[in-house]
Amino acid sequence: MKTFLLACMLLPSVFLYAQRNVDLELTMTSPQDGEYIPPMQSFALTILVTNVGATDLLASDSVVYYMLMDGDTITFQPQNTNHFFYTGNELQTGESFTINRPMVFDVSFNGMDVDLCVFVKPYSMANPVADSLLANNTDCVTIHVMEEPAGIDEEETAWVSVFPNPATGQFTIETKESQLQAVSAIDAQGRRIELVTNPTNSVDCTLLANGIYQLEITTSKGIVYTKLVINNP
Numbered sequence: 001m002k003t004f005l006l007a008c009m010l011l012p013s014v015f016l017y018a019q020r021n022v023d024l025e026l027t028m029t030s031p032q033d034g035e036y037i038p039p040m041q042s043f044a045l046t047i048l049v050t051n052v053g054a055t056d057l058l059a060s061d062s063v064v065y066y067m068l069m070d071g072d073t074i075t076f077q078p079q080n081t082n083h084f085f086y087t088g089n090e091l092q093t094g095e096s097f098t099i100n101r102p103m104v105f106d107v108s109f110n111g112m113d114v115d116l117c118v119f120v121k122p123y124s125m126a127n128p129v130a131d132s133l134l135a136n137n138t139d140c141v142t143i144h145v146m147e148e149p150a151g152i153d154e155e156e157t158a159w160v161s162v163f164p165n166p167a168t169g170q171f172t173i174e175t176k177e178s179q180l181q182a183v184s185a186i187d188a189q190g191r192r193i194e195l196v197t198n199p200t201n202s203v204d205c206t207l208l209a210n211g212i213y214q215l216e217i218t219t220s221k222g223i224v225y226t227k228l229v230i231n232n233p
Helices: 002-016
Strands: 020-022 024-030 043-051 062-069 084-087 096-103 113-123 129-131 138-144 160-168 170-175 180-186 192-195 202-204 211-219 222-230
Touching (some): 043 113
Parallel strands (some): 020 129
Antiparallel strands (some): 024 043, 062 084, 160 170, 170 202, 180 192, 180 211
16 A cells, blocks of 8 residues: 555656657858958848757747857856847747847957857756757857958858748849859758749749758859758747
8 A cells, every 4th residue: 555655756856857859950051151341340140940859848938049159158248147048939840930039249359260159958947858869969160250251161151142042932142243043952851852943033832842952043153152051930
């Protein structure tokens, strides 16, 4: 009888503290790796958080946001904290939400290469949740804190731009002094998807799974490669 009563007393505690597991994936969409940003110029650090697991992230759950610079966790001022909580973003499998944070490098960073990383994890005190795979919770870029040298990458990218990025439903390719000939999207597994453009150079991406793609854009002046994030509803 004592054994039975003890088991009955412990059972509710097991259910009360059972931990859910989600799988969040982080993609930094801005700035780009290798981008030049002058000191004292404000820029947006933008990340895309996607639920790539089978368990929903609830609206009552929080996403805890950390930023690292050259391997050290940043303390945000004036809050004097090393993290922020983002709550109210319910994510079913495949759904995403965006976090934008303004940043600026002061003059002490002039001429430096800065490794900038963002890390996120789920959190809930009332209904415990953890991430089953932390390897995809971080993304990093290297920023050159200086004016962009004149002419850098001009021969490769000056005649092509892609917007919006992230793209929802469709995106547009703008070409200067060249004609758009073909567009392909290459996914993380290396699979190539041929895309169809209309006369206004807009591309329907509703059939692409959410995630990050390498675009191969062929124009009359040559081929350009650029990164595009798909964030369909």
